[in-house]
Each structure stands twice: as C-alpha cells, then as structure tokens.
Amino acid sequence: MTRTIHLTLDINGQRHELDVEPRVTLLDALREHLGLTGTKKGCDQGQCGACTCHVDGKRVLSCLTLAAQAEGRQVTTIEGLAGPNGELHPVQSAFIEHDAFQCGYCTPGQIMSAVACIREGHAGSDEEIREYMSGNLCRCGAYNSIVTAVREAAEMA
Amino acid sequence: MTIMAPRKFGDSSDGVVGGRQTRFEGDLKVTGAAKYALEHPVENLAHGVLVPSTIPAGRVVSVDMQAALASPGVLLVLTPEDDFGMRVATDWGGNRPDEPYYPLSREVRYNGEPVAAVIAESREQAVAAAKLIRVTYEEAPHVASLDDPNAGEGNLLEHLSASWGDAEAAYAAAPVKVEAEYKTPREYHVAMEPHGLTAKWDGDQLTVWEPSQWSHGMARSYAEWFGLPFENVHLISPFIGGGFGSKGAALAHGAVAAFAARKLGRPVKLALTRPQNFTGYGGRAATRQTIKLGATQDGVLQAIVHRGASETSTYGVWPEQTGAATPIMYKVENLSSEHRVVPVNTVTPGALRGPGKNPSAFGIETAMDELAAQLGMDPLELRLKNYADRDYQSGKPWSTRRLREAMTEGAEAFGWSKRNHAPRSMRDGRTLIGWGMACGTFPVIQAPSEAMIRILGNGRVEVVSGAIDMGQGTYTILAQTAAEIFGVPVDQVEVHLGDSRMPGSAIAGGSMLAGSILGAVHKAASAARDELIGLALSEPSSPLRDTGANTLTFSGGRVSVGGEGPSLTLPELMQSLGRDVLEIRRNTLPDGASMEDQHQAWTTMAKVEGPTMGEYSMHSWCAHFAEVRVDEDFGTVRLSRMVSAFDCGRLYNPRMVESQWRGGIIMGIGQALLEEGLVDMRNGRTVNNNVADYLVPTNADVPDIQVISVGVPDYNASALGGKGVGEVGIVGVAPAIANAVFHATGKRVRELPVTLEKLI
Ligand code: FES
Numbered sequence: 001m002t003r004t005i006h007l008t009l010d011i012n013g014q015r016h017e018l019d020v021e022p023r024v025t026l027l028d029a030l031r032e033h034l035g036l037t038g039t040k041k042g043c044d045q046g047q048c049g050a051c052t053c054h055v056d057g058k059r060v061l062s063c064l065t066l067a068a069q070a071e072g073r074q075v076t077t078i079e080g081l082a083g084p085n086g087e088l089h090p091v092q093s094a095f096i097e098h099d100a101f102q103c104g105y106c107t108p109g110q111i112m113s114a115v116a117c118i119r120e121g122h123a124g125s126d127e128e129i130r131e132y133m134s135g136n137l138c139r140c141g142a143y144n145s146i147v148t149a150v151r152e153a154a155e156m157a
Numbered sequence: 158m159t160i161m162a163p164r165k166f167g168d169s170s171d172g173v174v175g176g177r178q179t180r181f182e183g184d185l186k187v188t189g190a191a192k193y194a195l196e197h198p199v200e201n202l203a204h205g206v207l208v209p210s211t212i213p214a215g216r217v218v219s220v221d222m223q224a225a226l227a228s229p230g231v232l233l234v235l236t237p238e239d240d241f242g243m244r245v246a247t248d249w250g251g252n253r254p255d256e257p258y259y260p261l262s263r264e265v266r267y268n269g270e271p272v273a274a275v276i277a278e279s280r281e282q283a284v285a286a287a288k289l290i291r292v293t294y295e296e297a298p299h300v301a302s303l304d305d306p307n308a309g310e311g312n313l314l315e316h317l318s319a320s321w322g323d324a325e326a327a328y329a330a331a332p333v334k335v336e337a338e339y340k341t342p343r344e345y346h347v348a349m350e351p352h353g354l355t356a357k358w359d360g361d362q363l364t365v366w367e368p369s370q371w372s373h374g375m376a377r378s379y380a381e382w383f384g385l386p387f388e389n390v391h392l393i394s395p396f397i398g399g400g401f402g403s404k405g406a407a408l409a410h411g412a413v414a415a416f417a418a419r420k421l422g423r424p425v426k427l428a429l430t431r432p433q434n435f436t437g438y439g440g441r442a443a444t445r446q447t448i449k450l451g452a453t454q455d456g457v458l459q460a461i462v463h464r465g466a467s468e469t470s471t472y473g474v475w476p477e478q479t480g481a482a483t484p485i486m487y488k489v490e491n492l493s494s495e496h497r498v499v500p501v502n503t504v505t506p507g508a509l510r511g512p513g514k515n516p517s518a519f520g521i522e523t524a525m526d527e528l529a530a531q532l533g534m535d536p537l538e539l540r541l542k543n544y545a546d547r548d549y550q551s552g553k554p555w556s557t558r559r560l561r562e563a564m565t566e567g568a569e570a571f572g573w574s575k576r577n578h579a580p581r582s583m584r585d586g587r588t589l590i591g592w593g594m595a596c597g598t599f600p601v602i603q604a605p606s607e608a609m610i611r612i613l614g615n616g617r618v619e620v621v622s623g624a625i626d627m628g629q630g631t632y633t634i635l636a637q638t639a640a641e642i643f644g645v646p647v648d649q650v651e652v653h654l655g656d657s658r659m660p661g662s663a664i665a666g667g668s669m670l671a672g673s674i675l676g677a678v679h680k681a682a683s684a685a686r687d688e689l690i691g692l693a694l695s696e697p698s699s700p701l702r703d704t705g706a707n708t709l710t711f712s713g714g715r716v717s718v719g720g721e722g723p724s725l726t727l728p729e730l731m732q733s734l735g736r737d738v739l740e741i742r743r744n745t746l747p748d749g750a751s752m753e754d755q756h757q758a759w760t761t762m763a764k765v766e767g768p769t770m771g772e773y774s775m776h777s778w779c780a781h782f783a784e785v786r787v788d789e790d791f792g793t794v795r796l797s798r799m800v801s802a803f804d805c806g807r808l809y810n811p812r813m814v815e816s817q818w819r820g821g822i823i824m825g826i827g828q829a830l831l832e833e834g835l836v837d838m839r840n841g842r843t844v845n846n847n848v849a850d851y852l853v854p855t856n857a858d859v860p861d862i863q864v865i866s867v868g869v870p871d872y873n874a875s876a877l878g879g880k881g882v883g884e885v886g887i888v889g890v891a892p893a894i895a896n897a898v899f900h901a902t903g904k905r906v907r908e909l910p911v912t913l914e915k916l917i
Pocket residue numbers: 040041042043044045046047048049050051052061062063064
C-alpha cells in the first residue's frame with residue numbers, strides 16, 4: 001500500500017496538514033509525522049493507556065484510532081494541556097507535587113486520563129479514581145501518588 | 158539533554174541532600190517535553206521490524222523474501238544468510254569469545270528468536286512486508302520450560318553453594334520440621350517504554366539513541382560488535398521509560414538496526430513490538446526450590462537445607478539464585494544450599510528487580526511462616542527469636558542491620574499485635590481476612606563512578622555524568638548534592654545525564670548507582686569548591702583576598718567568610734576572577750588509576766564489589782506487612798492494606814525513595830497475585846505476550862501503601878551513607894501476601910501467583 005490520503009487535523013487548537021497512508025494511527029501521526037512525541041506508545045494495541053489523548057474532549061486510545069478518524073474533530077494532547085503562557089494545568093502541578101511518576105513514560109497518558117476522569121465526574125472518591133484510572137498502566141508503580149494528585153486536582157476544579 | 162528550572166514546592170531546605178526536593182525533571186515529564194530515545198528527531202529515517210521465529214528449536218533452512226522485497230517501500234531484508242561482519246561483544250562476566258556475531262541466528266534456540274528483519278520507508282510498510290516473509294525451518298526437539306518432563310535436573314553451580322555445620326544431620330535430629338517445595342513462574346519487566354533505538358552513522362561514527370541503564374557499557378558493546386574504537390560510538394539516553402533490569406545490555410535488535418543503518422547509509426529506527434518485548438530479552442527465570450527447616454520446640458532454628466533450580470537458556474547461563482537470601486536472613490548454625498540451572502528453549506533470562514533475592518525470599522519467608530504455623534507461634538516472634546546477630550555465611554559483622562527495627566516498627570504501624578494467629582480467625586461476612594508478614598534484603602553493591610562539575614560565569618552549576626535516570630531520581634539527587642555544596646538553590650543547577658561521551662559511571666542496576674554517582678559528584682563538587690576558594694583567596698582581582706581568611710562559606714547563594722563581612726554571589730566571584738568557566742572532573746577509583754583502568758571501570762563489571770568484599774556484610778533490609786481479603790466462595794484475593802518498613806541507610810531524597818519503595822512493592826503485588834508467563838508446551842511460545850494477558854497491577858489493584866524508614870547512615874556502604882533502594886522493595890512482598898492468604902484461608906499456596914483456582 002503506497003497510497004496516501006491528505007488529512008487536516010486540529011490538534012491543540014492548531015491546524016496540521018499531512019499526507020499519510022490511510023492505515024496510520026493517530027498515535028503514529030502525532031509521533032512520527034507531526035513531531036508531537038509527548039503522547040507515548042506503550043503497547044500499540046489498546047492495552048496500556050500510554051497513548052491516551054482527547055478527541056472532542058473525551059479520552060481515547062490514539063493507538064486504536066486512525067488518524068483519518070480524527071479529521072474534523074478537536075484533538076488535545078499532553079502538549080496542549082498547559083496554559084498559553086506555559087502555566088501548568090492543575091493536574092500537571094499535582095503530579096509533580098505528589099511525585100505521581102518515576103520514569104515518566106506513562107505520565108502523559110495518566111494526565112490526559114486524569115483530566116478526563118475529573119471532567120467525567122469520576123473523581124468523587126479514592127476508590128472511584130482508582131477504578132477510572134485503571135486503564136492506564138504504570139509499571140513504576142506511582143498509583144498511590146496518582147490517586148492523591150487526581151483527588152487534589154479534582155478538589156481544586 | 159539539559160534539565161533546568163525545576164518547579165518549586167516545599168521549602169528551600171528540600172534542595173539539599175536528604176531533602177524532599179520534587180522531581181528535578183518533573184516539568185519535562187508532565188508536559189510531554191522529555192524526549193525518550195525513539196523521539197529524537199532524525200532526518201531521512203528508515204524503519205525496521207523484526208521477524209521472530211515460530212519454532213522453539215532447530216535451524217533456518219531458507220527464507221523466502223521475494224514477496225517482501227517486492228512490497229511497497231521495502232529497502233532491505235536481512236536474514237541469517239547475510240554476513241554481518243560483526244564480532245561477539247564482551248558478556249557480563251567480562252568474557253569475550255573471539256567469534257563472529259550473528260544477530261539473526263541460523264540456529265533457532267527459542268520461539269521468538271529474531272530470524273529476519275525488514276527495513277522500509279515507513280513502519281507500516283515494514284510491518285506489512287514482514288508478514289510476507291516465509292521461513293522454512295528444520296525443527297529439533299525442544300524443552301519448553303522448567304516443568305517440561307525432559308528438562309532434567311540441570312547443572313549444579315558450585316560457586317553458588319553455601320554450607321556450614323551439618324545441615325542434614327541437624328535437620329534429622331530437629332524435633333520440629335517443615336519441608337516444602339516453592340515455585341515461581343517466568344516474570345517480565347514490562348517497562349512501559351518498549352525497547353527500541355534509532356541508529357545513525359556518520360562515516361565510522363555511530364550514534365545510537367536507545368534507552369539505557371548503562372550508557373558506557375552499551376556503547377562498548379556496539380563498538381566491539383563493529384570493531385570500532387569506543388569513542389566512535391555515541392549512545393544517548395537522557396530519559397528511560399522504565400528498565401527494571403532489562404535495559405542494561407545492547408541486544409540483537411540493536412545490532413540489526415545499527416547494521417542496517419550502515420548498509421543503507423541512512424538512519425534506522427527499530428522498536429520491538431509489545432509482544433516482542435517478551436522474547437527480545439529475558440525476564441525473570443522460573444524457579445523451584447525445596448526448603449527444609451529444623452527447629453526446637455520453642456522455635457530456635459537448627460538447620461536450613463535448601464535445594465533450588467532456575468531455568469536458563471540453551472546458550473547462556475543466567476542463574477536466578479534461589480539461595481541468594483536464604484543464608485543471611487536468620488541465625489542458624491547448620492545450613493546447606495545448592496542451586497542448579499536447567500537449560501530450556503527460552504531467551505536467556507535476565508535481571509529483573511531483586512534478582513535472586515526475590516524468589517529466594519519467597520522460599521525462605523514462606524517456609525518460616527509454615528514453621529510458625531506448625532509451632533503455633535507468632536511469625537514475627539519466630540523471626541525475632543532467630544534474628545541474625547551477624548552474617549553466618551561470610552562470618553562478618555553487619556555494617557548496619559536495622560531489620561529488627563523494621564519488623565517492630567512495621568508491626569506497630571500495622572497493628573500486628575492485634576493478630577489472632579490462628580488461620581481463618583478473621584472475617585467480614587463471606588470475606589476472609591488475613592494478615593501476613595515477610596522480610597526482604599538486597600546486597601549493597603559498590604562500583605566507582607566519575608563526574609564533572611562546571612561552574613559557569615553566570616553562576617550556574619552543571620553536573621555532568623554518563624549515569625542515567627530511569628525514574629529513580631538521579632537528576633534530582635545530583636542537583637541537590639551540587640546545590641548543597643555550592644550553597645545555591647537547586648534551580649541554579651543543571652544536570653546532564655545519560656550519554657556515553659560524558660564521564661563514566663556505574664550501571665543503574667543492582668541498586669548501586671545512587672551511592673556510586675553521588676560519591677563521585679560529591680567529590681568533584683567539593684574539589685571545585687576548594688578550587689574556587691583557593692582562587693578567591695589568592696587571586697589579586699578577588700575582593701575576598703584581603704579578608705585574610707583561610708576558607709570561605711557557600712551559603713544562601715553567596716560566598717563569604719563564615720557569613721560575615723563582604724560576600725559575593727557565584728557570578729560575581731567568577732567575574733572577579735575573570736573566569737568564564739571552572740571545570741573539575743573526579744572519579745572514585747583509587748588515586749592514580751590508569752586510563753585503561755578507568756575505561757574498564759565504566760564499560761565492564763570488573764570493578765564492581767559485592768556486599769562482603771570488605772570487613773563488613775552490607776545489605777538493605779525490609780519487613781512487609783500485608784492484609785488480604787479473600788472471597789470465600791470465589792477465591793478472589795484483594796490486597797487491602799500494606800505497611801513496609803525499610804533499612805536502606807540514609808535517604809538522599811525521601812520523596813523519591815518512597816516512590817521507589819512503593820514501586821517495588823507494587824511489582825511484588827503483581828508477582829504475588831497476577832504475574833505469570835505462560836508457555837505453550839507444544840511449541841515453547843510465550844502465549845500471554847501482551848499486557849492484557851500478562852497481568853501487571855493496575856491502579857485498582859493497589860491500596861494505599863505505608864512506607865517507613867528505619868535506616869541510619871551507613872558510611873561503609875557509600876560515601877554519603879545510603880544503601881540500595883530500588884530492588885529491596887520487591888523482595889519479601891510475595892511471601893508476605895501469600896502468608897496473609899494462608900492466614901485468611903488456611904490454604905498454603907506455594908506456587909506463585911496466588912490465583913483463585915489455587916484457593917477454591
Ligand atoms: S499504546 Fe495505546 S493503549 Fe498502549
């Protein structure tokens with residue numbers, strides 16, 4: 001397959017034009033074609049959550065989403081979370097303060113999930129946070145601090 | 158990569174050694190700006206994928222690659238037919254056979270061994286073409302796993318045997334005996350960042366962006382493979398998405414990518430798929446061990462007889478030492494321990510968090526629980542009663558061993574004194590509740606390191622080292638060290654790490670890096686400060702010269718005589734000295750070490766010292782206390798509470814240490830309840846080679862974990878008093894949980910993981 005399709009993607013409020021094969025995933029489009037490497041590839045098969053980003057405000061696994069499916073939608077990645085002057089989103093700050101990561105590889109996915117988790121209203125208790133953050137694996141085992149950080153950010157929201 | 162300007166939380170006292178400074182590189186990690194290996198932008202990339210073998214043993218007869226070659230975008234197909242022209246690199250033990258190296262092997266030794274590779278313009282094209290490759294094999298008989306009836310007894314590794322007293326006789330004579338077999342399955346690292354690299358040649362200079370726990374050691378492998386001087390290889394690894402022991406060595410896929418890049422004359426990126434991460438390198442070997450404990454009626458240990466075995470590959474010996482913890486946990490006058498390795502058709506196993514100590518502790522710490530149960534005794538009391546006053550294996554005194562404090566303070570925090578020691582004595586409706594405990598240990602391993610300190614004219618302090626940070630907190634503690642020595646805030650410090658062109662360091666493995674590199678940075682920074690003091694007091698241009706002082710104080714961002722009189726900031730001082738930069742490099746090798754010694758120290762294991770090579774026996778210690786809730790009808794186990802107390806000496810940054818301890822404990826929870834590599838006996842295939850089928854703990858599997866430090870500085874163990882932190886956390890977790898399950902249910906599970914079918 002060598003045919004490419006032309007896509008216009010709205011990512012973090014910016015228009016991006018690209019020509020890719022139709023089978024290119026949103027994750028690979030971001031990482032390999034647009035230089036947006038903040039979104040991570042942990043498994044490429046929908047099992048780990050590292051590639052989580054937002055499409056129209058909802059969390060999706062970008063490794064299971066074709067880039068073409070994102071056309072006409074608003075994509076937000078970890079690079080688009082901070083404010084216009086680089087001020088960190090409350091979830092990002094809480095992750096630093098509570099040491100909610102070690103290697104940092106799962107972290108963009110955790111943070112994108114956490115922002116959505118709070119927005120969905122699923123951060124009401126530690127138990128609920130644990131459940132609704134369980135699609136994001138962290139092999140470094142930062143779970144306790146992730147729960148604390150999400151709870152704190154939810155309380156501030 | 159330069160890491161600077163950390164966010165500030167807490168107060169300024171956090172920014173010194175021992176302070177709770179937040180993660181130095183935190184901003185980069187929460188914004189997605191931290192660049193991991195595969196994310197480095199490289200022009201004109203080609204993409205490679207591997208084709209793994211589908212048989213467990215035999216040889217590749219032919220590879221039909223016509224269709225693949227004709228597939229769109231394909232640039233190159235590599236097979237065992239290709240002459241790679243590479244030579245074997247030095248192994249862990251320092252051996253280097255003078256042989257050619259074939260990263261794509263004609264002999265197939267395990268299912269999943271790479272037998273071909275496809276390089277194409279895009280990864281998608283390479284993947285599609287790889288599916289068109291047809292490999293014809295000549296199959297040979299195989300041994301699928303340790304449980305294979307044809308596996309045999311394996312080979313005794315004499316150097317791992319321990320023996321004193323007369324263990325068999327003392328066991329035979331002991332009035333109370335327990336004997337049981339314990340088993341652990343294959344377990345995998347599952348670092349969230351898959352292995353992979355980008356390799357790029359400029360003439361005979363090779364640049365490799367690859368996650369690495371040991372930048373110098375891996376660069377040395379690439380240099381040896383290609384017959385290059387060490388300096389010609391540049392391995393870059395500023396961020397590593399988890400390693401846990403898996404990213405310390407250059408591997409076949411790296412060789413394939415580097416070879417392909419040279420052959421094509423363009424850079425090649427090659428990442429293992431998640432399934433390939435289960436066979437591209439070895440996880441923890443499956444083990445089995447028999448333990449016999451003999452004791453008096455009142456619980457005094459008389460004898461320990463231990464016989465263990467672990468699987469290894471058919472082409473390499475990696476012992477997962479089931480007797481690693483057994484001889485040093487308790488006071489015992491008679492002990493015999495042996496370990497065998499059993500070759501099977503697997504990739505050679507490797508180091509995974511707490512190698513050896515971990516399965517070893519599962520054996521001895523479960524056996525002690527069995528003994529306590531048989532005696533009707535509190536397992537904590539049994540352990541305290543047999544507390545080892547010295548290392549009975551080496552005969553040496555402990556440097557520091559606050560295991561007693563770990564046990565008693567952990568028990569106190571957990572509420573252990575309220576435990577009814579009878580199994581099945583606690584329940585909540587149909588849920589059985591159990592409390593269990595176990596201890597763990599990991600040796601202090603020492604190695605030299607080197608570091609460079611640069612003070613710039615603008616007053617910024619740079620720490621430069623090839624040491625790496627895969628989440629342990631290297632950036633942070635090195636920044637704290639420099640900040641303390643120069644009396645500046647942490648945000649005036651920059652830390653450059655993870656690069657084979659920087660000063661060499663110990664591997665980030667065996668929990669040895671922090672103690673080693675901190676020693677080197679401390680030494681270099683102290684020397685740089687002394688140099689500055691010398692200049693400030695002697696240079697005519699220095700305003701501090703006339704103070705007549707013989708030393709200076711660095712504090713609050715200013716240099717002064719004991720905080721009195723005139724003071725200068727670092728940039729002011731540098732300016733008055735007319736210096737743009739002051740650069741000092743120091744290592745912790747003996748004085749006068751030759752360049753060759755130095756090279757050897759950074760690129761091999763030759764200078765690494767074990768825990769008993771000096772006057773003392775040096776180890777980290779821990780005690781874990783677990784509460785489980787077991788559904789009586791379904792046998793499902795939930796961990797509901799965990800308290801762990803540690804003696805790891807001085808903590809350089811408690812915030813980072815607590816995170817690492819919890820991380821180790823959580824991996825232990827996985828080991829206890831979830832993790833098990835399953836092998837298809839018919840073809841030696843790892844069937845659950847993905848993270849939906851090989852279960853690792855999720856957020857919902859993990860309760861709040863309380864961690865406690867009971868350590869005191871141990872200056873025999875390291876220059877600044879710390880002992881290893883990263884590995885010890887996992888050791889003893891699985892037996893603590895399995896013992897809790899026994900307490901809840903009365904069922905003793907001796908084979909990990911403790912899954913429901915073993916309980917109903
Ligand atoms: S990379 Fe998408 S879920 Fe793992």
